[in-house]
Amino acid sequence: MSRLLHGGLVDRSRTLSFSFDGATYRGHPGDTLASALLANDVRLVGRSFKYHRPRGIVSAGSEEPNALVELRMGARREPNTRATTVELYGGLIAASQNRWPSLAFDLMSANQWLSPFLGAGFYYKTFMWPSALWEKLYEPVIRRAAGLGRAAGRPDPDHYEKANAFCDVLVVGSGAAGLAAALAAGRSGARVILAEEDFRLGGRLLSEFTNIGDGPARDFAAAAEAELAGLPNVRIMARTTVFGAYDGSTYGAVERVGDHLAVPAPFAPRQRLWRIVTQRCVLAAGAFDRPIVFPGNDRPGVMSALALATYATRYGVSAGQTAAFFVNNDHAFAAALDAADAGVEVEAIVDVRPDPALAARAEALGVRVIQGEVVATSGKRLSSVTVRTAKGSETFKVEALGVSGGATPNLNLTTHMGGRPTYDEALCAFVPGALPPGMTVAGAAAGAFPLQECLDTGARAGAAAASDLGFAVPRPDVPRAEGAPAGISAFWHVEAPGGFAFVDLQNDVTAKDVALAHKEGYRAVELLKRYTTLGMATDQGKTSNTAGLAIMAHLTGRSIAETGVTVFRPPYTPVAMGALAGHHRGKDFRPTRPTPTHRWAQEQGAVFVEAGFWLRAQYFPQPGENDWLTSVNREVKAVRESVGVVDASTFGKIDLQGPDAGRFLDRVYINTFSTLAVGKARYGVMLREDGIVMDDGTSARLADDHYVMTTTTANAAKVYQHLEFCLQVLWPDLDVQLASITEHYAQIAVSGPRSRDVLVKVVDGADVSNAALPFMGVLETTVAGGIPARIFRLSFSGELGYEIAVPSGRGEALIRAIMEAGAPYGITPYGTETLGVLRIEKGHVSGNELNGQTSARDLGLGKMASTKKDYIGRVLAGRPAFLEEDRPIFVGFRPLDRTQRLRAGAHFLAVGAEPTTANDEGYMTSVAFSPTLGHSIGLGFLRNGQKRIGETVRAYDPVRGGDIAVEVCDPAFVDPQGEKQRG
Amino acid sequence: MRIPCPYCGARDAHEFAYLGDATVTRPDPAAPDALDTFSAYVYERANPEGPHDEFWYHAAGCRRWLKVTRNTRTHEILAVAFARAEETTP
Amino acid sequence: MADMLADIAPTALLPDGHYGAPSEGVRARLLPGGSAASLVARRGAAAALAARFAEAGLVLPAGPKAAAAAGVTLVGTGPGRWLAFADDVGVLPGRILPLAQGLAAVTDQSDASLMFEVSGPRVRPALAKGVMVDLDPSAFGAGDAATTTVSHVNLTFWQVADTPAEAPAFVFAVPRSFAPAFLRWLAASAAEFGFALSGAGRG
Amino acid sequence: MSASSSVNWSPHYSAFGLLANALTGQKGWRPAWRDAAPKPAYDVIVVGGGGHGLATAYYLAKEHGITNVAVLEKGHIGSGNAGRNTTIIRSNYLLPGNEPFYEWSMKLWEGLEADLNFNAMVSQRGVLNLFHSDPQRDAYARRANAMRLAGADSELLDADGVRALAPFLDFANARFPIKGGLLQKRGGTARHDAVVWGYARAADRRGVDIVQNCEVTGFLRENGAVVGVETTRGPVRAGKVALAVAGSTSRLTRHLDLRLPIESHALQAFVSEGLKPLVPGVITFGMGHFYISQSDKGGLVFGGDIEGYNTYAQRGNLPVVEDVCEGGMAIMPLIGRLRMLRSWGGLLDMSMDGSPIIDVGPLPGLYLNTGWNYGGFKATPASGWCFAHTIARDAPHALNAAFRLDRFRSGHVIDEKGVGAQPNLH
Numbered sequence A: 001m002s003r004l005l006h007g008g009l010v011d012r013s014r015t016l017s018f019s020f021d022g023a024t025y026r027g028h029p030g031d032t033l034a035s036a037l038l039a040n041d042v043r044l045v046g047r048s049f050k051y052h053r054p055r056g057i058v059s060a061g062s063e064e065p066n067a068l069v070e071l072r073m074g075a076r077r078e079p080n081t082r083a084t085t086v087e088l089y090g091g092l093i094a095a096s097q098n099r100w101p102s103l104a105f106d107l108m109s110a111n112q113w114l115s116p117f118l119g120a121g122f123y124y125k126t127f128m129w130p131s132a133l134w135e136k137l138y139e140p141v142i143r144r145a146a147g148l149g150r151a152a153g154r155p156d157p158d159h160y161e162k163a164n165a166f167c168d169v170l171v172v173g174s175g176a177a178g179l180a181a182a183l184a185a186g187r188s189g190a191r192v193i194l195a196e197e198d199f200r201l202g203g204r205l206l207s208e209f210t211n212i213g214d215g216p217a218r219d220f221a222a223a224a225e226a227e228l229a230g231l232p233n234v235r236i237m238a239r240t241t242v243f244g245a246y247d248g249s250t251y252g253a254v255e256r257v258g259d260h261l262a263v264p265a266p267f268a269p270r271q272r273l274w275r276i277v278t279q280r281c282v283l284a285a286g287a288f289d290r291p292i293v294f295p296g297n298d299r300p301g302v303m304s305a306l307a308l309a310t311y312a313t314r315y316g317v318s319a320g321q322t323a324a325f326f327v328n329n330d331h332a333f334a335a336a337l338d339a340a341d342a343g344v345e346v347e348a349i350v351d352v353r354p355d356p357a358l359a360a361r362a363e364a365l366g367v368r369v370i371q372g373e374v375v376a377t378s379g380k381r382l383s384s385v386t387v388r389t390a391k392g393s394e395t396f397k398v399e400a401l402g403v404s405g406g407a408t409p410n411l412n413l414t415t416h417m418g419g420r421p422t423y424d425e426a427l428c429a430f431v432p433g434a435l436p437p438g439m440t441v442a443g444a445a446a447g448a449f450p451l452q453e454c455l456d457t458g459a460r461a462g463a464a465a466a467s468d469l470g471f472a473v474p475r476p477d478v479p480r481a482e483g484a485p486a487g488i489s490a491f492w493h494v495e496a497p498g499g500f501a502f503v504d505l506q507n508d509v510t511a512k513d514v515a516l517a518h519k520e521g522y523r524a525v526e527l528l529k530r531y532t533t534l535g536m537a538t539d540q541g542k543t544s545n546t547a548g549l550a551i552m553a554h555l556t557g558r559s560i561a562e563t564g565v566t567v568f569r570p571p572y573t574p575v576a577m578g579a580l581a582g583h584h585r586g587k588d589f590r591p592t593r594p595t596p597t598h599r600w601a602q603e604q605g606a607v608f609v610e611a612g613f614w615l616r617a618q619y620f621p622q623p624g625e626n627d628w629l630t631s632v633n634r635e636v637k638a639v640r641e642s643v644g645v646v647d648a649s650t651f652g653k654i655d656l657q658g659p660d661a662g663r664f665l666d667r668v669y670i671n672t673f674s675t676l677a678v679g680k681a682r683y684g685v686m687l688r689e690d691g692i693v694m695d696d697g698t699s700a701r702l703a704d705d706h707y708v709m710t711t712t713t714a715n716a717a718k719v720y721q722h723l724e725f726c727l728q729v730l731w732p733d734l735d736v737q738l739a740s741i742t743e744h745y746a747q748i749a750v751s752g753p754r755s756r757d758v759l760v761k762v763v764d765g766a767d768v769s770n771a772a773l774p775f776m777g778v779l780e781t782t783v784a785g786g787i788p789a790r791i792f793r794l795s796f797s798g799e800l801g802y803e804i805a806v807p808s809g810r811g812e813a814l815i816r817a818i819m820e821a822g823a824p825y826g827i828t829p830y831g832t833e834t835l836g837v838l839r840i841e842k843g844h845v846s847g848n849e850l851n852g853q854t855s856a857r858d859l860g861l862g863k864m865a866s867t868k869k870d871y872i873g874r875v876l877a878g879r880p881a882f883l884e885e886d887r888p889i890f891v892g893f894r895p896l897d898r899t900q901r902l903r904a905g906a907h908f909l910a911v912g913a914e915p916t917t918a919n920d921e922g923y924m925t926s927v928a929f930s931p932t933l934g935h936s937i938g939l940g941f942l943r944n945g946q947k948r949i950g951e952t953v954r955a956y957d958p959v960r961g962g963d964i965a966v967e968v969c970d971p972a973f974v975d976p977q978g979e980k981q982r983g
Numbered sequence B: 001m002r003i004p005c006p007y008c009g010a011r012d013a014h015e016f017a018y019l020g021d022a023t024v025t026r027p028d029p030a031a032p033d034a035l036d037t038f039s040a041y042v043y044e045r046a047n048p049e050g051p052h053d054e055f056w057y058h059a060a061g062c063r064r065w066l067k068v069t070r071n072t073r074t075h076e077i078l079a080v081a082f083a084r085a086e087e088t089t090p
Numbered sequence C: 001m002a003d004m005l006a007d008i009a010p011t012a013l014l015p016d017g018h019y020g021a022p023s024e025g026v027r028a029r030l031l032p033g034g035s036a037a038s039l040v041a042r043r044g045a046a047a048a049l050a051a052r053f054a055e056a057g058l059v060l061p062a063g064p065k066a067a068a069a070a071g072v073t074l075v076g077t078g079p080g081r082w083l084a085f086a087d088d089v090g091v092l093p094g095r096i097l098p099l100a101q102g103l104a105a106v107t108d109q110s111d112a113s114l115m116f117e118v119s120g121p122r123v124r125p126a127l128a129k130g131v132m133v134d135l136d137p138s139a140f141g142a143g144d145a146a147t148t149t150v151s152h153v154n155l156t157f158w159q160v161a162d163t164p165a166e167a168p169a170f171v172f173a174v175p176r177s178f179a180p181a182f183l184r185w186l187a188a189s190a191a192e193f194g195f196a197l198s199g200a201g202r203g
Numbered sequence D: 001m002s003a004s005s006s007v008n009w010s011p012h013y014s015a016f017g018l019l020a021n022a023l024t025g026q027k028g029w030r031p032a033w034r035d036a037a038p039k040p041a042y043d044v045i046v047v048g049g050g051g052h053g054l055a056t057a058y059y060l061a062k063e064h065g066i067t068n069v070a071v072l073e074k075g076h077i078g079s080g081n082a083g084r085n086t087t088i089i090r091s092n093y094l095l096p097g098n099e100p101f102y103e104w105s106m107k108l109w110e111g112l113e114a115d116l117n118f119n120a121m122v123s124q125r126g127v128l129n130l131f132h133s134d135p136q137r138d139a140y141a142r143r144a145n146a147m148r149l150a151g152a153d154s155e156l157l158d159a160d161g162v163r164a165l166a167p168f169l170d171f172a173n174a175r176f177p178i179k180g181g182l183l184q185k186r187g188g189t190a191r192h193d194a195v196v197w198g199y200a201r202a203a204d205r206r207g208v209d210i211v212q213n214c215e216v217t218g219f220l221r222e223n224g225a226v227v228g229v230e231t232t233r234g235p236v237r238a239g240k241v242a243l244a245v246a247g248s249t250s251r252l253t254r255h256l257d258l259r260l261p262i263e264s265h266a267l268q269a270f271v272s273e274g275l276k277p278l279v280p281g282v283i284t285f286g287m288g289h290f291y292i293s294q295s296d297k298g299g300l301v302f303g304g305d306i307e308g309y310n311t312y313a314q315r316g317n318l319p320v321v322e323d324v325c326e327g328g329m330a331i332m333p334l335i336g337r338l339r340m341l342r343s344w345g346g347l348l349d350m351s352m353d354g355s356p357i358i359d360v361g362p363l364p365g366l367y368l369n370t371g372w373n374y375g376g377f378k379a380t381p382a383s384g385w386c387f388a389h390t391i392a393r394d395a396p397h398a399l400n401a402a403f404r405l406d407r408f409r410s411g412h413v414i415d416e417k418g419v420g421a422q423p424n425l426h
Ligand SMILES: Cc1cc2nc3c(=O)[nH]c(=O)nc-3n(C[C@H](O)[C@H](O)[C@H](O)COP(=O)(O)OP(=O)(O)OC[C@H]3O[C@@H](n4cnc5c(N)ncnc54)[C@H](O)[C@@H]3O)c2cc1C
Pocket: D047, D048, D049, D050, D051, D052, D053, D072, D073, D074, D075, D076, D077, D078, D079, D080, D081, D082, D083, D084, D085, D086, D087, D088, D089, D214, D215, D216, D217, D244, D245, D246, D247, D248, D252, D267, D268, D269, D303, D344, D345, D346, D347, D348, D372, D373, D374, D375, D376, D377, D378, D379
């Protein structure tokens, strides 16, 4: 056990047991998986990406590049989970990943001996011969070796949700700077959200043995938290990572609601996505401790100096029986002393600088200070380090080495909207450049490293944000903090012979790889990144990027500032895709819209089909019918011979009123509506301004200044939006009012020769005779005992037919009444399939023909277009291409051999023509088996089709093995004169 | 991105449908060169970098067409107004 | 959690009952059907219309607000556009139509929406899971209304006029065909606080 | 090859070379391409060092013997869409104006590595477009047959066929059930950066100057003709100036007072953390905006719809991120616990009919290559090949004959999606 005897913010009174790679261990509440593993002396936790080198834990936070595990089991398995951010819970199960057969013995580690061949970009130069082997051999091998963890192969069983929050000031991070900012803003009354990714507030304050005011820094954090918790205008969100900065001062954040539990609490989500809309943001995200590149720097046991100290101070864990530090800055030096204070056996602090400011304090604690550089390490897990000094070299035994090359401000969120960091020579670090609107940066994230500056900049930023917004900010009362020096001397890379010196631990990018990229001309930082994959791993190079750039700068002889830096993009840390989807998965991916008669249709045994968000009855199988075609044939026959009923409520319906309604319709339809008589309906076609058909439907005139329009189901919203555009933008002088009535009305169609007989029984006495309600007539009356209704005598099927619109709440009652009234005639419910067959038999165009590529002329509707007026799309429908003879025109098709089946999607070729694009003459859009005719029929577009009626062409369908001769015919297969619908 | 709708207040842009360039106006359909002017109206765009006048429709809100001036480089919204000038407010 | 909805058809309203945690943090009630209409002022007639309504003791709010008077709730949904709701089915044809005569287009919308009253001690945090409008009392108070999109459903809602900031009640007018989806979202969102649904019947 | 011996050309890549260098401390490597400075004049200037610009230069040299060519790139090569796309290659187009062109591109991909002596990791693992309704199936059948007519491969799968390829999709509880898919087995992915570097190196080895950090800021005009460009590194004259700057096209044509049928829009793309092999090929969802593949490094590479508004900011917003992940969860609910690692955006040249423009003009001396929408990566070889032909011969090749600029005026638009003159809907 490496648990120190006392100290740390873990609850030693309670023990949690957990397992890693099958062995059982114990930890305490307050531990992370990483601290608990270290406490149990587990140092080897994973294997690296390319060379499968043994790796341990290097950080104590979300920047962790190494200690990635598969957490949980079965469908809940989460690959690539950073042990350093997993809050320990009882029963936790984790396993190492990217190793085979075992973590201790990984065969793929042989890769490291091949490293001379596997340098940066090696794959671009090889595996090309023979080319067929790429997919068959090389790529599968590369793929199996690459990747990290394994996804669970099953649907995620947990629930996610999204939530919205609004505030005046969002503070990101709850270290000294964040707490000071939240206090300053919160005390003014501004609405503040304080988001902290850790499960405990305090940031570095939890890990540093320093004083603020009269007490330990931790106490300050606790007191600040208590005060903030007491302010009603402040909301503290722990376990919440702000992952992205977006336009409109919108921030994305993810709250890990249930990740610290074995399974999420009942009825609570696993994670919650927050969209936070704020006026101001104070970024107080701290800084990362970055490594120094030296040979052997990836040995398990080599870690960040601050992390080593954090494990000791916050978790009461010594990362090894003995430890040493290798640093170039005071902050890490102080952390080393904190570690010693906490009880870690510190052998030595190796500092590259001649006189570290804190040397005296170290000596006082009995810690040796060596001026020099670590040049080598050894051991499967670290057992010794070799230091090069002015006097020569020295090797000594240690189990842990804390390394720090300085602090890298955590400015990740500042670049999400295009800001570029700038290099600060004095700090040896990139600091934020241009900021997203409304953002300020405080504390270490801004390069204000000393604790006092963190408090000061935080308080200032919080106060400024609130006062900017008009809040009266009380004079910030910033406590005094113990001053620690913040000296640093630039130092990146120990040039020494020997083993691998890693820049990017996770992607196995070495200093040699950077040199190779330089040699091959991939010198721009973005090219360096892409050629070597530096910074592209799951940690996004939070700790490694700067050293990589520094090495490239050294090679090119340019400064680091000139060399520049790659940018961070959202998310700050990887975000579960489940959280980004929230509630919207499975059946809840999108709303399901039932029609008004859904329940009734269910009772009738309907099979349903998706139509956009709607669910419509597709057909109504009867007992004994075991394929859909039998049912559909029966339904079609019923309509043609007697009567059928279908729910047509999904059509878009728009109410148009106002003195200019008629004139308006004249401008949006190709045909004329202002002359339509009151009480009559007319079929209309609308174009887009580019001359292509947008939609079709009927509009009826209910009064001089009142029309009602129907649109296709698919285009309901689009047409409404278009009409509003015409009214509000194109012709604001027209006095027309629109209202969507799609939801208010159920619309039930009754069709077939006996439909009038049924209607007579359904209406409350109104005269619906042919004379009173002729074809295309409209009647407002009541039905089924007082239900207000509009009856339109329309026909999509070609039969005598009516569409009855009633308030949607009464739709079910109406259809039941119709069924009852129709019983004597064997009234038959039908669905979308039969609707399709009926309209294909009749040669009516529908969605497959109105595909956004066809003009009115193409559809055979050119004659409808008025030549007496302008309308949307008229001018551009007159372009030369639209008038070409050769354009595919709407016609019908039937197989020469009537037993053959037609297929939508077949293309037409002249008989004997080569199947080439050049010979392509059109395509079949819709087909059906016509029970009325007893054979398959089709609709489609054929070059110059109208003129070729009677010709034979090939319907070529190679993708389904079809190639049949078809006869071109008029599209109206049934009742071409339209006598039935008028009868 | 949030668009301050003059009626509804600031809303996330995903409540709106975008149409694009609001500087073009429907030409005279009766003019002899209508084919050219309509082609230009429908297809040709300045596509500027910087301030851009554009149409947005508040589809999930008040269903008004808005004329928004937005910087296409920064996404800053510079001005918003109803497309129909004398919108029948209140 | 996801299982809570797994066996309920997405095409029907959730059945009445209690969902989620045992507490009752959020309540929703399907309001009995009344009558509803949309009102759209004729070109340039909004002011005259408002004046005429005012004379009749009704308030046409000049913005996204809900005003209740004399048994009618008038909700602003756009410039010159309102939704009118009344419990009594006779009110709209009887009063609104004659008032609007010549100044506005009136369209019956009585069956267009289902109306849910949503309340309870945790109503705001539950609604925040879909409503993208700031519901803090400082930003949205009694009588405020919004037309917006919630969990892929476009709808209009308002805070009931006489409900206080500490115990607000909201009415959601949800397009009828989207009501099942709305309730599924609401139940999922309110489950952690405990959710009681009534008025929706057997579903 | 016209290489002069004074230049340090990149050596030929071979297994032997790799071995030799491994044993000699990588001493033999040279820059993959020279970092050229602009000369005062060239026969042809190609503006834009993305895939299309570099391929154009390469084919000018290789196919037409025109080697006095410069590619001027404002940043580093591949910093535009070429370096930020989701790498899908396919030739599953519908319309006659498009399909033969994209099929030619497929053919060039198939021989690319041997041609360039650079492994661009062209991986023909299949592109599967799911469909969820009968009308969608009909539309895909029409497309599949159009592909066959152009000599491409295509298959129409039913739900069982899809299940056999991708058993991890949601066949049990999907809001929009999977009814089948259109499969192009020859489709797949290629490594985006490698394509850029491969063309750059191959063009360089044929004498083309690749000039980085050289932004074109205006044009040199004489008698109405374009005779060169202004750049941040001074004026450069040229017999012909060819634009291949994708989403930046209007920024340049503004200097010539041209209004084009182009809008600039942003598309985001996403990559997950690295995973062991999971997704075999490319899969697209037919009822939402989501498509996915897996890179050789193990990251799931995925994307969805464009942002939908004109923009020159190379980034997107949260609603699209959510929309994409909702689509992902809708068909592949096992991704719930996998994590999005990085998102980024690219600047698309969305055209008014969703199809490209490769043409001579519209001014003398000027040549246009634009309108690639979200789909120009797959076009890279054919675009370069056809553009080179168009520049060299002053006339389009039959393969790009439909990509004329005047098609909008004549009405010969090529609108695959049928949404009309609204770029954000293509
Ligand atoms: C997120 C995303 C995903 C995509 N996915 C796919 C996909 O899966 N499959 C597919 O086929 N296509 C895809 N595309 C589209 C494809 O990437 C582009 O169509 C294609 O890359 C464009 O051609 P290009 O490579 O030449 O463009 P770019 O790489 O953008 O090249 C243009 C170059 O011009 C330079 N430039 C601009 N202005 C100037 C100037 N003034 N002076 C000098 N240089 C200048 C730019 O810096 C840039 O390097 C995607 C695009 C994006 C953004």
